[in-house]
Amino acid sequence: MANILAIAEQRDGALRKVTHEVVSAARQVADALGGEVHVLLLGPAGIGASASELGRFGADKVLVGESGGFARSNPDGATAVIADLVKANGYHAVFFAASAQGKDLAPRVAARLDVPLATDATALEVEGGELVITRPVYSGKAFAKLVLDGAPQVVSLRPNVFRAQESPKAGAVEAVAVPEDSDAWRVKVREVVAASGGVVDVAEAEVVVSGGRGMRGPENWHLLEQLAQAIGPNCALGASRAVVDAGWRPHSEQVGQTGKTVAPQLYFAVGISGAIQHLAGMRTARTIVAINKDPDAPIFKIADYGIVGDAFEVLPRLTEEIRRLREG
Amino acid sequence: MKSIVCIKRVPDTEARIKIADDGASIDGAGIKYVINPYDEFAIEAALRLKESAGAGDVTVVTVGDSAAAEQLRSALAMGADNAVLLKGAPTLDGLATARALAAEIKERGANLILFGMKAVDGDQQQVGPMVAELLGLPCVTVVSEFEVQGDKVVCRREIEGGVEVVEAPLPAVLTMTKGKFEPRYASLKGIMAAKKKPLEEKDAQLGDSRVRVRALSYPPERPAGRIVGEGVDAVPELVRLLREEAKVL
Numbered sequence: 185m186a187n188i189l190a191i192a193e194q195r196d197g198a199l200r201k202v203t204h205e206v207v208s209a210a211r212q213v214a215d216a217l218g219g220e221v222h223v224l225l226l227g228p229a230g231i232g233a234s235a236s237e238l239g240r241f242g243a244d245k246v247l248v249g250e251s252g253g254f255a256r257s258n259p260d261g262a263t264a265v266i267a268d269l270v271k272a273n274g275y276h277a278v279f280f281a282a283s284a285q286g287k288d289l290a291p292r293v294a295a296r297l298d299v300p301l302a303t304d305a306t307a308l309e310v311e312g313g314e315l316v317i318t319r320p321v322y323s324g325k326a327f328a329k330l331v332l333d334g335a336p337q338v339v340s341l342r343p344n345v346f347r348a349q350e351s352p353k354a355g356a357v358e359a360v361a362v363p364e365d366s367d368a369w370r371v372k373v374r375e376v377v378a379a380s381g382g383v384v385d386v387a388e389a390e391v392v393v394s395g396g397r398g399m400r401g402p403e404n405w406h407l408l409e410q411l412a413q414a415i416g417p418n419c420a421l422g423a424s425r426a427v428v429d430a431g432w433r434p435h436s437e438q439v440g441q442t443g444k445t446v447a448p449q450l451y452f453a454v455g456i457s458g459a460i461q462h463l464a465g466m467r468t469a470r471t472i473v474a475i476n477k478d479p480d481a482p483i484f485k486i487a488d489y490g491i492v493g494d495a496f497e498v499l500p501r502l503t504e505e506i507r508r509l510r511e512g
Numbered sequence: 513m514k515s516i517v518c519i520k521r522v523p524d525t526e527a528r529i530k531i532a533d534d535g536a537s538i539d540g541a542g543i544k545y546v547i548n549p550y551d552e553f554a555i556e557a558a559l560r561l562k563e564s565a566g567a568g569d570v571t572v573v574t575v576g577d578s579a580a581a582e583q584l585r586s587a588l589a590m591g592a593d594n595a596v597l598l599k600g601a602p603t604l605d606g607l608a609t610a611r612a613l614a615a616e617i618k619e620r621g622a623n624l625i626l627f628g629m630k631a632v633d634g635d636q637q638q639v640g641p642m643v644a645e646l647l648g649l650p651c652v653t654v655v656s657e658f659e660v661q662g663d664k665v666v667c668r669r670e671i672e673g674g675v676e677v678v679e680a681p682l683p684a685v686l687t688m689t690k691g692k693f694e695p696r697y698a699s700l701k702g703i704m705a706a707k708k709k710p711l712e713e714k715d716a717q718l719g720d721s722r723v724r725v726r727a728l729s730y731p732p733e734r735p736a737g738r739i740v741g742e743g744v745d746a747v748p749e750l751v752r753l754l755r756e757e758a759k760v761l
Binding site: 256257259260263283284285287288290291292294295296298299300301302303304316319320321322323324325326327328329330331332333334370371372373374375376377378379384385387388391415428435436438440441442445449450459460461467468470471472473474479484485486487488489490491492493494497498501502505506509 | 523525526527528529531538549550604605606607608610632633634635636637638639640641642644645646650651652653654656666669670671672673674675676677678679680681689690691722723724725726727728729730731734735737738739740741742743744746747748750751753754755758760761
């Protein structure tokens with residue numbers, strides 16, 4: 185049986201949205217290979233209540249490990265649980281989210297199982313029984329199609345790329361015994377500090393409002409913040425490298441080759457000229473809007489819609505129009 | 513404090529990437545190569561640690577072809593003490609790379625093993641934690657700043673929408689991102705001194721790659737966009753297009 189183990193992620197006792205995407209992708213691949221989807225959900229006491237929703241996205245089985253030790257990320261503990269499950273059940277593939285947690289865990293699990301790993305997959309296909317993984321290299325300046333010679337095939341999936349799809353299965357919940365604490369857990373999260381920008385990360389937001397040097401200074405960022413607020417809670421702020429290097433914005437907001445690669449539904453590039461390393465990080469956005477004073481700025485070459493004009497005039501009007509739309 | 517920093521030679525981020533005739537690799541002609549930008553934060557962190565302790569040793573290690581000696585020299589010019597080039601063709605099989613690095617690190621021993629959180633060529637973000645696993649060491653990834661406190665290290669690790677404060681016992685593996693450790697420029701004195709510092713070359717045992725690259729391709733071309741108009745007067749039309757045509761509002 186070509187069964188797939190999908191690793192769920194929770195924060196503060198709630199499943200993260202990317203988990204639905206990972207389980208949905210696992211369902212599609214399992215259907216093509218003729219196997220089941222098992223989901224591992226580790227979290228604090230009570231997390232099992234979230235298990236039932238995973239059946240909707242195609243989980244045949246949800247393995248739930250409840251322990252205070254998994255309330256926050258616990259890489260040593262999770263690596264051991266996942267590796268033991270794989271050894272016991274012989275999975276064909278293990279899918280992680282290419283999130284902060286998944287990118288932290290997947291390499292440890294792959295190394296422990298002595299198999300290669302493909303991170304940040306943007307497409308998965310089954311060809312002649314083989315799992316073919318597409319993933320960006322050079323931050324999206326090129327894409328590689330790969331096949332892994334390993335059992336299981338360990339892959340992490342880029343957030344916002346695979347669609348969460350309902351495909352109801354039994355989602356039978358089974359408990360997995362996990363310890364409350366262990367001497368083998370060396371890496372300990374002491375505190376989680378939320379960023380001032382809000383909870384949606386630029387890499388996972390549906391809409392991104394990014395600013396560049398054309399914004400002239402950090403004191404003008406309220407214009408972008410107001411637009412983001414008008415759009416709604418799934419909107420995050422982004423920034424160009426020039427702006428982060430100048431210290432106007434934190435690196436966590438940087439989009440591009442030395443920042444984050446984003447794939448939102450809608451990307452606003454405001455006062456961003458469009459350096460090649462920035463374009464690499466956002467060119468897979470579904471719709472790109474550019475606002476720039478310079479009609480020859482390279483950003484207009486990849487934007488779906490452009491406005492040539494002064495961001496300081498265009499932004500307030502755009503915010504007002506979108507606010508009216510939201511209220512209307 | 514003994515630190516080992518693992519670095520990589522990568523194309524400059526401004527480089528245009530051209531797929532080679534074999535369809536499965538990159539044409540390196542005309543590309544300017546640099547130290548992976550994230551690795552520079554790791555080098556800087558190791559140097560500051562040594563400076564604040566007033567003692568210590570910083571070794572830089574890379575897996576790469578002979579040309580990667582250039583990046584090791586740059587790290588020596590920044591202030592590292594020793595360099596090791598593990599000669600082998602760079603591969604997308606991160607576990608093979610990790611194995612070669614782990615063998616060298618085990619032989620040398622270190623309190624702290626630092627990486628960039630990813631290399632900007634393969635974008636794999638995997639070799640650091642794999643090395644930790646192979647050596648049985650704790651690992652904290654995507655660290656923007658850290659402090660050694662006695663026999664442990666306290667890190668700020670970047671996660672979606674926030675920061676985790678994470679503690680791990682030493683020796684440990686950390687993978688670094690931009691934050692507290694803005695890299696220094698090599699001084700002229702440093703560049704001169706680097707020429708005399710030890711740079712050892714050995715063959716890396718990489719074995720056969722277990723990651724088969726079937727093909728490389730360019731990202732799909734975006735359909736030609738359009739300028740909606742100029743200035744504030746274009747805003748209502750833009751909003752209409754986003755709502756009715758693109759259906760994203």
